[in-house]
Structure formats: C-alpha cells, structure tokens
Amino acid sequence: MTNDVKNVHNVHKANDTGIAHKAYDLSHLTVLISGASVAGPALALNLLRHGAQVTVVERAPELRGGGFAVDFRGHVHRKVLTEMGIWDEIHARQTHMGRQMVVDADGAPKVDLPSEMMSGDVEIFRGELARLMYERTRDRAEYVFGDSVATLTDTPHGVDVTFDNGPARRFDLVIGADGLHSRTRSLVFGEDSGHLRFLDHYVAGFDVPNHLGLDRTGRVYSEPGRAIAIGNYDGDPDRAGALLVFRSERLSYDRRDVAAQKRILADRFAGTGWEGPNVLKALETADDLYFDAIAQIHVDRLTRGRVALLGDAGYGATMGGMGTGVAVVGAYVLAGELALAGGDHRTAFAAYESRISAFAKGCQKTSGNAGPFFAPATERRIRSRDRMYRLLSSRPLAAFFKRLTEKSATNIKLPEYPA
Ligand SMILES: Cc1cc2nc3c(=O)[nH]c(=O)nc-3n(C[C@H](O)[C@H](O)[C@H](O)COP(=O)(O)OP(=O)(O)OC[C@H]3O[C@@H](n4cnc5c(N)ncnc54)[C@H](O)[C@@H]3O)c2cc1C
Structure with a gap:
C-alpha cells in the first residue's frame, strides 16, 4: 500500500500537467453507498468503471x-456525462420542454420565462435519470432496497455498519448519498439542525391530469x-406535472407520512385561484408525491475517516441550484480521485473535498432565490419579478442570462481521470 500511495502522488501530479496516466484498479475496494436516487447510482456507475465492489442501500422499497x-x-x-457513457441516452430521453410562461388567475399569459433558466441544455425527468443509471449498474452492483444504515463505526480496517x-457488515468506505436529511450525515457529522439551512419555502411535486391541454409547455x-x-x-396528452411552492415557517411533520x-398542502393551497381546485383534487389520489423543504446543506467537511458525503447530503441546493448536476460531477470526481489514489481514501477524500467544495458552494449561491422566484411574498414583489423576467426574456439579455447560469455550473477544473 505504501508504494501505491507514493505512486499515486506522482500520477496525480502527472495528470494535472496533462501527461498520460496509468489506470488504477479498485477491485480490492468495497464501498457502501447509502441512497439510490441520483448521486448514489451516479457514484456506483463511476466506481464500477474502476472495478470497485459496490453495494447501494436504499430506504425505499x-x-x-x-x-x-x-x-x-x-x-x-x-464532459462528465459523456465519460460516464450516458450523455447520448439522456439526450434520447430528454423532455424537449418548450415555452414556459407566467399566467394570471384567468390563465392569460403575463411573461415568458427564458428557457435557458428553466431547462438548461438538456432536461430529463429525475426518475428517468435515476432509472437509467440504476439499469446500467444493477447487474454489477448489489442493490439492497427497503433498508437503511443504522450505525457506523469507523475502524482502522474498515467501517463496521449495522442496518x-x-x-451487520464491514466496508472499506461508506458514502452518504441519502439526500437533504441524510442519516449518514447525522451519524457521522451530528444532527441535521446545524447543517440544514431552511430557505423559508416548501416544494411539492406530483402528476396531474393534463386539463390545460399543454404540449411540452408550462x-x-x-x-x-x-x-x-x-x-x-x-x-x-393526458398527463402533466404540478409543482407547488409555498412560503412558510419551518414545519414539523413526519417525512414518511404522505x-x-x-x-x-391542502391547507396551504385552499382557495388558490387558477388551477388550484383541480390540482388539489389530483393531490388526493397522487401516488408519487415529492414534498420537502427548500433548503441547503452546509457542512464544514465532506469527509471524516472512511466516510464521505455526496450530492444533496453534503451540499444540497434543492431547486434551481443545479443539485443534480453538482451531484453527478461530485460522483465523477470522488470515483476519479479514488482511482487516481489507488483506493487510498485519505488522499482521494482530500482531493475530492478541495475540488468539489468551492464548486458546490458557487452553485448553491445561484439557487438562493428559487422560493421567492416562484412565490414572491407580496403582490408588489410578484409585479417586480414579472418586470424583471420581461426584461430577461429579451434576446440580448437572454444570452447574458445563459452565460450567467452556466458560470457556476462550469466553475471547476476537472483533471483527466483514468478511464
Ligand atoms: C422521489 C424524489 C423526487 C424528487 N423530486 C424533486 C423535484 O421535483 N424537484 C427538485 O428540485 N428536487 C427533487 N428531488 C431532489 C433531487 O433529486 C436532488 O436534489 C438531486 O438530484 C440530488 O440528488 P441526491 O441523490 O443527492 O439526493 P436525493 O434525490 O434526495 O436522493 C436521496 C436518496 O436517498 C434515499 N434515502 C434517504 N434516507 C435514506 C436512508 N436512511 N437510507 C437509505 N436511503 C435513504 C432517498 O429515498 C433517496 O432515494 C427529488 C428527490 C426524490 C428522491
């Protein structure tokens, strides 16, 4: 191992200067990933490229x-999605979302929203993205559904995990990809309260009938x-997605009690105009409700011992913060650094922290306004939001807006990792 570590430093240096590197094999490494949404399967996919033995545990059945x-x-x-081999498939399954606009209570258009802001370069349903990566990994990784990490004990030889x-089992490394309310984070870094910054809003999403006859528009x-x-x-033609956002004090509720x-939601949206009554009716029978706080995660460190945090668990940004993009880049970097370091987690985790922290923080900064953007607190603020977006949808400003939103998504220098 000592020799490996020494070599790793040389290889790492060579990489940063662009000199060709040697591919490292992680087949000796056992990794437990907690969470199978976006970050978890993305890491599994990246680690499998280097031969690691991957187990993913997901609480949902x-x-x-x-x-x-x-x-x-x-x-x-x-670049990251191309290296992962899923860029073409994401393109093939993209939503092709068109025009989105702000409407008044009668449904009359008020403002067009710049598509760069709402849809990026390519857009895919979260569930489809998760499934795509799951399908690419399920034959080579072990997926355990309906279970969760209960305790973690870091030892010099591995992490002892109970479920x-x-x-109970032992793994070389444990990665918490279990979202905003990560149990891994609580177990290793302490309770949620200090890490989760609530941004005064909640968000919910579920399918509704396509009453409005929308066709790839919003x-x-x-x-x-x-x-x-x-x-x-x-x-x-029959199905649409509803997204509900409301301003609120922090609520106490059971996250598993749908x-x-x-x-x-029924209480907060009672009496809402426009499609409010239809949406509340659809909510009664919705079987795919997503409901969460709009919040960010801020931790001092992303790794401790043999445990690391990935995606929303470590740097969650929720809506508008490119949480999915950051999670996928994070997975690529974490697996790449482990490969460069020949599986030595001390070297790899330090490099992961230094590469991802500032990048993720930049993306979090651009997301702070998702709540007030959708649900401004007063009529006056609704009017000024509309004025601003009227300006932004003009052609020259739309290009400027695109550059602005891309800036934080591209603000990271990626080394060439072994393929
Ligand atoms: C069903 C669902 C719907 C979503 N819908 C939206 C949306 O409409 N808008 C939006 O902005 N963001 C949404 N998100 C969040 C979005 O996916 C993330 O912000 C982003 O993609 C980063 O993903 P992540 O994998 O880090 O975290 P998440 O996507 O939050 O995934 C965390 C995963 O860990 C699992 N998990 C949690 N606790 C445990 C535990 N103790 N043990 C094992 N597994 C655990 C969860 O079930 C989940 O599958 C949704 C997430 C989910 C799971």
Whole structure:
C-alpha cells in the first residue's frame, strides 16, 4: 500500500500537467453507498468503471420514480456525462420542454420565462435519470432496497455498519448519498439542525391530469406566498406535472407520512385561484408525491475517516441550484480521485473535498432565490419579478442570462481521470 500511495502522488501530479496516466484498479475496494436516487447510482456507475465492489442501500422499497425534470448545462456536465457513457441516452430521453410562461388567475399569459433558466441544455425527468443509471449498474452492483444504515463505526480496517433490517457488515468506505436529511450525515457529522439551512419555502411535486391541454409547455401562477406550476414535459396528452411552492415557517411533520404532507398542502393551497381546485383534487389520489423543504446543506467537511458525503447530503441546493448536476460531477470526481489514489481514501477524500467544495458552494449561491422566484411574498414583489423576467426574456439579455447560469455550473477544473 505504501508504494501505491507514493505512486499515486506522482500520477496525480502527472495528470494535472496533462501527461498520460496509468489506470488504477479498485477491485480490492468495497464501498457502501447509502441512497439510490441520483448521486448514489451516479457514484456506483463511476466506481464500477474502476472495478470497485459496490453495494447501494436504499430506504425505499424500490427505486423511487417521480420528481420534476432536472437539467444539465455547460461543458462540465457534458464532459462528465459523456465519460460516464450516458450523455447520448439522456439526450434520447430528454423532455424537449418548450415555452414556459407566467399566467394570471384567468390563465392569460403575463411573461415568458427564458428557457435557458428553466431547462438548461438538456432536461430529463429525475426518475428517468435515476432509472437509467440504476439499469446500467444493477447487474454489477448489489442493490439492497427497503433498508437503511443504522450505525457506523469507523475502524482502522474498515467501517463496521449495522442496518435497520439486514445483518451487520464491514466496508472499506461508506458514502452518504441519502439526500437533504441524510442519516449518514447525522451519524457521522451530528444532527441535521446545524447543517440544514431552511430557505423559508416548501416544494411539492406530483402528476396531474393534463386539463390545460399543454404540449411540452408550462405555466406558472403565483399568489403572494404560494405558487402552482404545471408543465407537460413529454408530450403525453393526458398527463402533466404540478409543482407547488409555498412560503412558510419551518414545519414539523413526519417525512414518511404522505397523508400528513397532503393535508399540509391542502391547507396551504385552499382557495388558490387558477388551477388550484383541480390540482388539489389530483393531490388526493397522487401516488408519487415529492414534498420537502427548500433548503441547503452546509457542512464544514465532506469527509471524516472512511466516510464521505455526496450530492444533496453534503451540499444540497434543492431547486434551481443545479443539485443534480453538482451531484453527478461530485460522483465523477470522488470515483476519479479514488482511482487516481489507488483506493487510498485519505488522499482521494482530500482531493475530492478541495475540488468539489468551492464548486458546490458557487452553485448553491445561484439557487438562493428559487422560493421567492416562484412565490414572491407580496403582490408588489410578484409585479417586480414579472418586470424583471420581461426584461430577461429579451434576446440580448437572454444570452447574458445563459452565460450567467452556466458560470457556476462550469466553475471547476476537472483533471483527466483514468478511464
Ligand atoms: C422521489 C424524489 C423526487 C424528487 N423530486 C424533486 C423535484 O421535483 N424537484 C427538485 O428540485 N428536487 C427533487 N428531488 C431532489 C433531487 O433529486 C436532488 O436534489 C438531486 O438530484 C440530488 O440528488 P441526491 O441523490 O443527492 O439526493 P436525493 O434525490 O434526495 O436522493 C436521496 C436518496 O436517498 C434515499 N434515502 C434517504 N434516507 C435514506 C436512508 N436512511 N437510507 C437509505 N436511503 C435513504 C432517498 O429515498 C433517496 O432515494 C427529488 C428527490 C426524490 C428522491
């Protein structure tokens, strides 16, 4: 191992100067990933490229569908997805979302939203993205559904893990890709309260009938402190997706109690104009509800010992923060650094932290306004938002806007990792 580590430093240096490198084999490395949404399967895919032995544990009984479309933008996302071998498939399955506009209570258009802002370069449903990566990895990685890490004990020889249901096991490394409310983070870095910054809004998403007859277009309707967006992303004439955003103090509810979450939404959206009554009716029978705080995760360190955080668990940005793009880049960098370091987690984790932290923070900064953007607090703020977006959708400003949103998504220098 000592020799390996020494070599790794040389190889690493050579890489940064662009000199060809040697590919490293991770077949000796056992890695447990907690969470099978976007970050987890993305890391599995990247680690399998280097031969690692990967186990993914997901609390849900099966791969979770649902969620709005997520987007990728700029050359960094493109490079990472290309290296992962899924760029073409994402393109093939992209939503082709067209015009989105802000409407008034009668559904009359008020403002066009710049498509660069809403859809990036390519957009795909979160559930489809997760499935695509799951399907590419499930034969070579071990997926365990319906279970969760219960305790983690870091030892010099590995991490001893107990589970809620399955037998205890030891892994060389454990990666927390279990989202905003990560149990891995709580177990290793302490309880949520200090890390989760609540941004005064909640977001919900679920399927609704396509009452409006939308065809790859979307509408956003805002009242002070609450908003409903409806979009038809895939041309399905019968189905659309509803996104509900509301301003709120921090709520206390059971995150696994879907009925309680539906009650909160029914209460908050009672009396909403436009499609409000239809959306609430569809909510009653929705079986794919996503409901969460709009919040960000800020931790001092992404790694401790043999455990690292990835995606929303470590640097969650929720809506508008390119959380999906950052998670995928994070997975690529973490696996790449482990490969460069021949599996030595001390070297790899240090490099992962230094490459990803500033990048993720930059993306978090651009996302701070997703709540107030959808649901401005007052009528006056709704009017000034509309004025601003009227300006932004003019052609010269739209180009400027595109550059602005791409800036944080591309603000990272990626080394060439062994393929
Ligand atoms: C069903 C679903 C719908 C979503 N819809 C939207 C949306 O409409 N808009 C939006 O902005 N973002 C949405 N997101 C969040 C979005 O996917 C993430 O912000 C982003 O893609 C980063 O992904 P992630 O994998 O880091 O975290 P997440 O996507 O949050 O995934 C975390 C995964 O870990 C699992 N998990 C949680 N706790 C445990 C545990 N203790 N043990 C094992 N597994 C655990 C979860 O079930 C989930 O599959 C959704 C997430 C999910 C899971």
